[in-house]
Amino acid sequence: MTTASSADHPTRRDFLFVATGAAAAVGGAATLWPFVSQMNPDASTIAAGAPIEVDLTPIAEGQDIKVFWRGKPIYISHRTKKQIDEARSVPVSSLPDPQTDQARVKPGHDQWLVVVGICTHLGCIPIAHEGNYDGFFCPCHGSQYDTSGRIRQGPAPTNLAVPPYQFVSDSKIQIG
Template identity: 60%
Template sequence: MADEGPQGTKRDFLFLATGAGLAVGTAAVAWPFVASMAPDAATVAAGAPLDVDLTPIQDGQIVNVFWRGKLIFVRKLTEKEVTDMKAVPLSEMIDPAAFDTRVKAGHERWLIAYGNCTHLGCVPIGHSGNYEGWACPCHGSQFDAVGRVRRGPAPTNLPIPPYAFETDTKLKIGEEGGKAVA
């Protein structure tokens, strides 16, 4: 009986050491496969807020940028467009939205909107159509200068992404009220 005690301890140690070695080996082999499923740095950066310098954008100009892989229209409205868009009766709209709900207070000259038609996701062409805005070449939807749908099969206005003005000439898409949007 005295021989079984030390032998049992030695056997238990061998089982434990073998099990630990197999666990470490399995983890070492599995780690590259698990790590390959994580997003790469470009993908992680794509979700980060996007800074846009507004300085070079002229009155009436539309600039296309991409945030999180989605097209965003950045449009500097002219004074006439602001006046005209404020005067449009809500009864003439498919998806009624007041001018003030489409732009930020203090920055009425800037429209920031997703750049895909809300009908089937086509990219509408800027400065075309009957309403000083965009027209979808695929199915004929038309949007006014602040992205409100006015004609065609599109059911809703161009959505507004989260954004904030850091200064009068710097826009951050992907933030709302200074806080990053996840």
């Protein structure tokens, strides 16, 4: 490109080039969006992730069940008095991820622990009623959770997550 003509009409010429370049950039970015957006869950996956209801009556004290919601295992434990006491007698400040047991269950439903059964370390599924704390033990890298699903020992950084849920009645919960 010569410099002579750009010296003649520097502004008009530069404006055209900048405008064309900008339009190309905007068009390119806009074109890119559908290719990124398509990676997100599609409408049927989102619809299938709707809340589910779980009947608690068949779960005896000291037992737990595993249900799936949005492809994740959810542990529902019917805790014994002993398990609840164990969870509540630990000084919160001594925990790696301090949280009271009360904050992890619904008031009035202390015996029900509902947690996402996915180890917060790297996503393996911990085994219930295993480990030193009668809670959950992750066989992958040895993380141990207590009867409230809180991390007590091992590489996992945080407590087992509590999914969004509510009691529809005393014996039924809705997860999601």
